[in-house]
Amino acid sequence: MNPFLFTNIGSLVRAHPSGGQGDLGVIADAAMAVERGRIAWVGTSRAVPHEYETWDRVDLQQKMVVPGLIDCHTHLAFGGWRADEFEQRLLGVSYQEIARAGGGILSTVRATRGASADELLARAERVLCEMSTLGVTTVECKSGYGLDLESEIKTLKVYASLAQRSPLTLVPTFLGAHTVPLEYRERREEYLSLVVDRMLPEVVERNLARFCDVFVEGVAFTREEGRRVLTAAQKLGLRAKIHADQMSDGGGALLASELGAVSADHLEYISPEGRDAMARAGVVAVALPFATLYTRGIPLRARELVAAGVRVAVATDFNPGTAPSFHLPFAINLACTLYGLTPSEAVKGATYYAACALGMQDEIGSLEPGKSADFAIIDAPDVNHWVYYLRANSCIATFKNGKKIYSTEPFDGVSDS
Numbered sequence: 001m002n003p004f005l006f007t008n009i010g011s012l013v014r015a016h017p018s019g020g021q022g023d024l025g026v027i028a029d030a031a032m033a034v035e036r037g038r039i040a041w042v043g044t045s046r047a048v049p050h051e052y053e054t055w056d057r058v059d060l061q062q063k064m065v066v067p068g069l070i071d072c073h074t075h076l077a078f079g080g081w082r083a084d085e086f087e088q089r090l091l092g093v094s095y096q097e098i099a100r101a102g103g104g105i106l107s108t109v110r111a112t113r114g115a116s117a118d119e120l121l122a123r124a125e126r127v128l129c130e131m132s133t134l135g136v137t138t139v140e141c142k143s144g145y146g147l148d149l150e151s152e153i154k155t156l157k158v159y160a161s162l163a164q165r166s167p168l169t170l171v172p173t174f175l176g177a178h179t180v181p182l183e184y185r186e187r188r189e190e191y192l193s194l195v196v197d198r199m200l201p202e203v204v205e206r207n208l209a210r211f212c213d214v215f216v217e218g219v220a221f222t223r224e225e226g227r228r229v230l231t232a233a234q235k236l237g238l239r240a241k242i243h244a245d246q247m248s249d250g251g252g253a254l255l256a257s258e259l260g261a262v263s264a265d266h267l268e269y270i271s272p273e274g275r276d277a278m279a280r281a282g283v284v285a286v287a288l289p290f291a292t293l294y295t296r297g298i299p300l301r302a303r304e305l306v307a308a309g310v311r312v313a314v315a316t317d318f319n320p321g322t323a324p325s326f327h328l329p330f331a332i333n334l335a336c337t338l339y340g341l342t343p344s345e346a347v348k349g350a351t352y353y354a355a356c357a358l359g360m361q362d363e364i365g366s367l368e369p370g371k372s373a374d375f376a377i378i379d380a381p382d383v384n385h386w387v388y389y390l391r392a393n394s395c396i397a398t399f400k401n402g403k404k405i406y407s408t409e410p411f412d413g414v415s416d417s
């Protein structure tokens with residue numbers, strides 16, 4: 001693609017690293033130069049350097065530009081759905097009761113084991129395509145619905161194939177310790193050995209994951225078990241993530257801090273000690289409001305995390321049980337309406353801090369010279385209005401590495417990917 005100068009940008013949301021959770025570094029009446037897939041320059045329209053004056057121009061007619069959204073926590077590929085459990089939960093059956101009766105994650109495990117790699121890939125690819133229309137350009141994706149060597153590898157290989165085919169960046173995470181599968185219910189020690197001694201080395205050997213995640217919760221794994229899996233993963237070069245303190249205070253936030261995990265996710269039941277430990281250790285908190293909404297659980301006390309100096313990312317947790325939506329802009333809205341973040345804080349959570357939750361903040365997540373030209377054009381005057389006015393879709397174009405991968409308008413002269 002030729003170098004381009006985007007002009008007449010109403011609000012350019014840099015989501016820069018400096019400042020706190022709510023500091024987006026917005027530039028009003030801005031311009032942005034893009035060359036060879038990277039951002040060359042950003043600033044006000046009046047300050048465009050002479051060297052960019054001759055570049056092809058795209059007039060954005062006062063639209064807003066934001067960094068490409070980053071969904072830093074999804075369970076992208078799975079078989080089946082769980083709409084029947086949705087009804088049961090509404091009738092008063094708890095998530096834990098459903099899980100103990102062999103439903104919940106285990107029913108998705110059955111469906112995922114039964115699905116072919118091609119089926120998983122086709123469905124996940126459609127989801128990625130729809131995500132891109134919402135302004136999403138990077139997606140973390142977990143295994144954890146296979147729970148045997150073959151099916152975990154199958155899922156992670158689907159992600160590797162998708163990474164080749166999709167214009168989006170996929171970031172794979174191994175979640176073999178999502179729950180104990182049914183056949184190991186009375187032999188959980190053996191299952192942990194399978195994860196640590198067989199699955200992890202094979203995943204690393206085949207270079208199929210960047211992170212290892214564990215569900216530390218009463219219905220899944222204890223803190224000690226989580227420590228065992230994540231310590232083994234770290235020795236093999238994977239970075240740690242934890243599903244932590246979602247339905248009870250299981251010490252997940254403390255474990256994440258102790259191990260130097262890159263993120264701890266959920267955290268509705270985080271203790272004050274866990275919160276302070278995360279702030280000290282620099283662990284990113286990933287807020288997952290769809291899960292709160294669908295389980296009708298207590299909301300994350302996001303304001304307390306921000307006040308304690310914890311960086312809060314926002315993601316969808318897209319999965320067939322507790323978060324059957326990949327609509328990240330809606331999750332940003334819920335991070336405000338359910339959790340009390342401001343729109344600016346929530347947007348930083350789905351851009352720069354989401355990049356931090358993936359250890360990719362030097363490459364993506366903010367609009368700064370040298371970074372990937374991943375951005376979305378939003379039909380809104382500013383961040384507050386975008387997040388507050390909950391339209392079906394405010395995104396009118398998505399660019400990945402400087403290439404247009406979705407748009408509702410021609411943007412004459414800008415080549416497609």
Ligand SMILES: [Zn+2]
Binds near residue numbers: 319
């Ligand atoms: Zn999750």
